[in-house]
Amino acid sequence: MAISKKLLSQDEIVVRHMHTHIKTLLPAIIIEAILIIAAAVGSFYVPANARYWALPTIWIAVLVLSIPLFVIPWIKWMTSTYTITTKRIITRHGIFTRTGHDLPLSRISDIQMEKDFDDRIFGCGTLALQTSADDPLLLRDVPKVEMVQVEISNLLFNDIQGAIDADPTS
Structure with a gap:
């Protein structure tokens, strides 16, 4: 389920919409x-x-x-999504009770990546998006975690086209 265009602000573009890695299943x-x-x-x-x-x-x-x-x-798994846009990171989870978190890119001060042994085998990992509130948003089992980290970094430096072009396969 892609995020509805009604939920995006004016001039906001979806850079990447994804589920957690299939390894969770x-x-x-x-x-x-x-x-x-x-x-x-x-x-x-x-x-x-x-x-x-x-x-x-x-x-x-x-x-x-x-x-x-x-x-x-x-x-x-199908109802748990991560969406990266040109303005924020959006998470949505849940079947009957939908919960979500929207983190504006302007609040991110640091991006940390962690890949366990099994994450390295499957090509995924965990991103910790640090904010000034010392309460990081953890994105677990992110597919192509290095590519996603580059996309978010490009967005933080206002390189929107670089973020969109970061993954040549999408």
Whole structure:
């Protein structure tokens, strides 16, 4: 879900709109794959005289278990976004209760980047946007974190075109 144009101020341009890195869904994907493989194996070994009730039971159980194990984490991932515009950083999270944070670029005094070992493997990281209030805004699992850091730095130095051109793939 991209941010609505109605929520942007005059002359404000979206530089980057993104979800957290897909690695946040990796545990749910692995569990779902194991669940489906187990159900397939179980379905194969069901005796012929029990197939009438056992096969629907197995796959209904998979469907019911998939909701908390995969569907809900996926919806949470889909509804959690970071948006960088020429004037602010916008975060939005939540399914039923939407929460958000808008940080004007003019309030950012420092940008720190952190990449753990697994972040380096997946090409993501955490950005800490420091303000004068000593309460940093943490953007966790940001894809292409170095590129995003360059874009924000360019915006802080009023190089809007440099921020837009920072990522040649987008």
